[in-house]
Amino acid sequence: MDQARSTISKIFNGEPHSYTRFNLTQNMEGDNSQVEMKLSSDVEDEAGGNGVGEHLNHNSNRKPHVAQMFGRTPKNLCFMAAATLLIFIIGYLIGYLAHRKKDSFPSSAASVLPAEAPCVFERGAAPLMDWDDVKKLLAQKLGNFDSVFSDFTKDSHQAGSPGDEELGNKVLKKFKDYGMNTWTDEHFVKIQDPPASGSNRFVFKNEKEQRPSGFLSYSANGTATGAVVYGYYGEESDFTLLQGRSVNLTGKVMLVRAGRISFAEKVANAARRKASAVLIYPDPSDYPFGDNTKLFGHVHLGSGDPYTPGFPSFNHTQFPPVQSSGLPTILAQTITAGMATHILSKLGGQSSPDPWGSYNKLGDESDVITVEVNNVLKEKKINNVFGVIKGFVDADRYVVIGAQRDAWGPGFAASTVGTSVLVExxxxxxxxxKNDGFKPRRSIVFASWSAGEYGNIGATEWLEGYLPSLSRKAFAYINLDGVVSGQSGFKVAASPLMHSLIESTLKEVMxxxxxxxxxxxxxKGSWEANVLEPMKLDNAAYPFLAFSGIPSLSFRFTASGNTDYQFFGTVLDTRDKLYSITSNQAPQLAVTAARFAGNIVLRLVHDHLLRMDTAKYSKIIRAQVAQINVKVRNVQRMQPQLLPKSLTVQWLMSASGSYNRATRSLAEDIQNSDLHDPTTARFYNLRIMKVEYYFLSQYVSVVETPFRHVIHGRGDHTLSALTEHLALLTSDPERFDETRFRRQLALFTWTLQGAANALNGDVWSIHNTHTYTR
Structure with missing residues (x-):
C-alpha cells in the first residue's frame, strides 16, 4: 500500500517536495550584482517551527495538478473514475504481495541479527562519521603549500584592478573544478586613491617641499598649516598625557608612529582633540626596513563603503546621499621614516616622556608645517567569489569561511597565504x-573577498546586501586573513560562544x-590569557560579529613578542620576507593554520548540536554587571551628590539574572532531548545560533551606528561605553552626565533582557516572576 500511495502522490502532486533547495537566480540581463543566494525556502517561518518538513511550500492559491489536467466534463469524470479504480486494484495487489513476502520472513529479527551487533542508524539524511576519522581525513588531504602559494602569488592586485580580477577568476575556476556550486557578487564601491597627476605634499619650516608617495585612503582633502606636535603612537592615553602637560593640540599637526592601533583610530583620536592633520610614519625601532619605505592604508573608522553606510553598494540599489560618521574630518598622510626623523630632529618645546623614545622634544609654536592632501575618489567594480559545499541534513544552515584577495602590493602575508588556505x-x-563518504550535516560557504585593504569593503557590502537572510541562516564566520605572520606565538580573536570549541581544537591540532x-x-598554563585577544575594528571578522551578530573567529601565528607583522601595508610584503621571518616554515605553518580552521569548520557542520557555549556570555556579563553595581553603590555611599539613590542598577542585575537562567534552562532542555532526531536538533540549533544576534541593540540605527553589538560593538549603547562613562565619577566627575548614563543603562539593560526573553523560546515560556526593588 505504501508503494501505491507513493504512486498516487506522484500522479497528483508531480515532483515531490525537497527538504532544502539552493538556487542561484541572476538578473536575466546579465547583471551579476543581482545574484540571489537561497539555501532553503524563503517562505520558511523561523519563529513558527523548526521541524524537518515544516518549511515545505504549500501554496493555497495554486490549482491542484489534476485540476489543471482535467476539466469537469462527464467524459473526463469517467476517465478519472476508471483511473482511480485501476490504481486501487494495483495498490491492492502490491499490498497482497508485500503481505505474502512479509509472512515468509522469520517472525523475530533476533534470528537474523546477532545480539552483539544491534542495528544502529542515523535518523536523518546523513550518516554520522566518527569525528576522529573526519580529522584524519582532513589531515591526509592537506599537502605542501609551496605550489599553492605560487598559484596565487601576484605582484599587483589592488582592489578593482585587472590583477584582482584575474585572481578572482582563478579562485572561481578552482571552486568549479572541485565540483562546487559557485557564484559571484558584484558591487560598485567608492574608493579613494592617490592623485593620478601631481601628489600629496608637505613643507616643514619653509624647507624644500616633500612629496610622499604613500597615502591613506579616505583622508579629508585640502591644506592645513600648524605647528608639529610629536604624539608617540597616537593612542588616547598619549593625547591625554600631552594635554596633562598643557600642550595645546588645537590646530596642530600630529606626528605619530605607526603601530599598536589602526591608522583610523589614530586620526580619530587626533580629530577629537581638534588637531588639523596627522602624519604617520614607521619608526625604525618598530619597523626593520629602510628610511624610504612607503606606507599604505585607510583612515575610515568603520567597515565597508563609507559612502553607503548600512546599504549594499549594488548598482541597482537606491540609497540616500549620506556618508559614514567614521570618515575623518582632518587630513591624514603617511610619510617615510627618513622624513619623520628629519622633522623630529628639529623640534623644540618640552622634552618628551622617557617611554616615548630617544627624541628629546615635543615641538613648539615655531615648528610650523603645511600639509596638502589631494586624493581622488573613484567608483570601482569589485567582485566577491563564492563556492558552497551543501549539507545533507540542514543545507540551509551554513558556516562561512573567507579570505581577502586584494593587497596594496604583493601582499603575500596579507592575502596570498589566506587565499591559498581557503582554496586548499x-x-x-x-x-x-566526493570520495570518502563524509557528509556534512550543514553547508560550508567559501568566500574570496575584494577591497579588504580599504576597510573590509567586499565582505561588509555582502553582509549589508543579504543581512536578513544571513542573520537567519549563517551561524559562524571563520577569517583567514593574515593567518601566518610569524611563528613564535598564536593568537585568536573570537566570539565567547566559540571559546570552548577553540580550546578543544587547540588540543587536537599539532x-x-x-x-x-x-x-x-x-x-602556557592559561590559554585564555595567552592565546585570546580582543577583536579589533580592522579585523575582517569584526563586521560579521558586531554588525551582523554572527559568531566569528580570526586567528594568526605571530612574530616574536606577538608583535604585528611589520610589512603589512607596504610593497615589502613578499614571499621572501615571510619565509625569512618564519625561518622558511611558512608552508608548514599554513598547513597547521588550515588544519586549525578546517577542524573548527568541520566540527560545526558535523555534530548534531552546534558546538557553541551559550553560558560563556553569561559569565562575562555577570562579572561586569557586578562591578558596575559595586561602583554605583560605592559612589552613592561616599559621594551621594554625584549619583542620586533613585538611580538604581537593579533592573540591569535582574536582566543579567534572566539571561543566566535562560542559558541554564536551554542547557537542561538540550540535556534531556534526543539530539539524533533531526527535528529536535534543528530546533535547538536555531536557538543557539541566534544568541549572538540577540546582542545587537534594537534601539540604535544601523545606518548611524552600524556596530550595534552591545558587547563587541562601538557606541553609547555598549557595555564598555557604559563602564567608561561610569569611571568618570572618580577620574573626572565634571564630565559625568547623569542623563546620558541613565540612557546608556536603559539601552544595555533592555537589549540584555530581550536576549534573555528570546533565548527562552516562545512567549509563553517567559515568566515575569522577578521582583524589582530599589
Missing amino acids: LARSISDMV SPNTDVSLFSQYA
Whole structure:
C-alpha cells in the first residue's frame, strides 16, 4: 500500500517536495550584482517551527495538478473514475504481495541479527562519521603549500584592478573544478586613491617641499598649516598625557608612529582633540626596513563603503546621499621614516616622556608645517567569489569561511597565504565528500573577498546586501586573513560562544614540526590569557560579529613578542620576507593554520548540536554587571551628590539574572532531548545560533551606528561605553552626565533582557516572576 500511495502522490502532486533547495537566480540581463543566494525556502517561518518538513511550500492559491489536467466534463469524470479504480486494484495487489513476502520472513529479527551487533542508524539524511576519522581525513588531504602559494602569488592586485580580477577568476575556476556550486557578487564601491597627476605634499619650516608617495585612503582633502606636535603612537592615553602637560593640540599637526592601533583610530583620536592633520610614519625601532619605505592604508573608522553606510553598494540599489560618521574630518598622510626623523630632529618645546623614545622634544609654536592632501575618489567594480559545499541534513544552515584577495602590493602575508588556505580547504573538504563518504550535516560557504585593504569593503557590502537572510541562516564566520605572520606565538580573536570549541581544537591540532599540540605549545598554563585577544575594528571578522551578530573567529601565528607583522601595508610584503621571518616554515605553518580552521569548520557542520557555549556570555556579563553595581553603590555611599539613590542598577542585575537562567534552562532542555532526531536538533540549533544576534541593540540605527553589538560593538549603547562613562565619577566627575548614563543603562539593560526573553523560546515560556526593588 505504501508503494501505491507513493504512486498516487506522484500522479497528483508531480515532483515531490525537497527538504532544502539552493538556487542561484541572476538578473536575466546579465547583471551579476543581482545574484540571489537561497539555501532553503524563503517562505520558511523561523519563529513558527523548526521541524524537518515544516518549511515545505504549500501554496493555497495554486490549482491542484489534476485540476489543471482535467476539466469537469462527464467524459473526463469517467476517465478519472476508471483511473482511480485501476490504481486501487494495483495498490491492492502490491499490498497482497508485500503481505505474502512479509509472512515468509522469520517472525523475530533476533534470528537474523546477532545480539552483539544491534542495528544502529542515523535518523536523518546523513550518516554520522566518527569525528576522529573526519580529522584524519582532513589531515591526509592537506599537502605542501609551496605550489599553492605560487598559484596565487601576484605582484599587483589592488582592489578593482585587472590583477584582482584575474585572481578572482582563478579562485572561481578552482571552486568549479572541485565540483562546487559557485557564484559571484558584484558591487560598485567608492574608493579613494592617490592623485593620478601631481601628489600629496608637505613643507616643514619653509624647507624644500616633500612629496610622499604613500597615502591613506579616505583622508579629508585640502591644506592645513600648524605647528608639529610629536604624539608617540597616537593612542588616547598619549593625547591625554600631552594635554596633562598643557600642550595645546588645537590646530596642530600630529606626528605619530605607526603601530599598536589602526591608522583610523589614530586620526580619530587626533580629530577629537581638534588637531588639523596627522602624519604617520614607521619608526625604525618598530619597523626593520629602510628610511624610504612607503606606507599604505585607510583612515575610515568603520567597515565597508563609507559612502553607503548600512546599504549594499549594488548598482541597482537606491540609497540616500549620506556618508559614514567614521570618515575623518582632518587630513591624514603617511610619510617615510627618513622624513619623520628629519622633522623630529628639529623640534623644540618640552622634552618628551622617557617611554616615548630617544627624541628629546615635543615641538613648539615655531615648528610650523603645511600639509596638502589631494586624493581622488573613484567608483570601482569589485567582485566577491563564492563556492558552497551543501549539507545533507540542514543545507540551509551554513558556516562561512573567507579570505581577502586584494593587497596594496604583493601582499603575500596579507592575502596570498589566506587565499591559498581557503582554496586548499575547499579542495580537501570537497574531496572528502566526493570520495570518502563524509557528509556534512550543514553547508560550508567559501568566500574570496575584494577591497579588504580599504576597510573590509567586499565582505561588509555582502553582509549589508543579504543581512536578513544571513542573520537567519549563517551561524559562524571563520577569517583567514593574515593567518601566518610569524611563528613564535598564536593568537585568536573570537566570539565567547566559540571559546570552548577553540580550546578543544587547540588540543587536537599539532604544532608545526613538533609532537605537541598548539595548546601545549602556546597556552602556557592559561590559554585564555595567552592565546585570546580582543577583536579589533580592522579585523575582517569584526563586521560579521558586531554588525551582523554572527559568531566569528580570526586567528594568526605571530612574530616574536606577538608583535604585528611589520610589512603589512607596504610593497615589502613578499614571499621572501615571510619565509625569512618564519625561518622558511611558512608552508608548514599554513598547513597547521588550515588544519586549525578546517577542524573548527568541520566540527560545526558535523555534530548534531552546534558546538557553541551559550553560558560563556553569561559569565562575562555577570562579572561586569557586578562591578558596575559595586561602583554605583560605592559612589552613592561616599559621594551621594554625584549619583542620586533613585538611580538604581537593579533592573540591569535582574536582566543579567534572566539571561543566566535562560542559558541554564536551554542547557537542561538540550540535556534531556534526543539530539539524533533531526527535528529536535534543528530546533535547538536555531536557538543557539541566534544568541549572538540577540546582542545587537534594537534601539540604535544601523545606518548611524552600524556596530550595534552591545558587547563587541562601538557606541553609547555598549557595555564598555557604559563602564567608561561610569569611571568618570572618580577620574573626572565634571564630565559625568547623569542623563546620558541613565540612557546608556536603559539601552544595555533592555537589549540584555530581550536576549534573555528570546533565548527562552516562545512567549509563553517567559515568566515575569522577578521582583524589582530599589
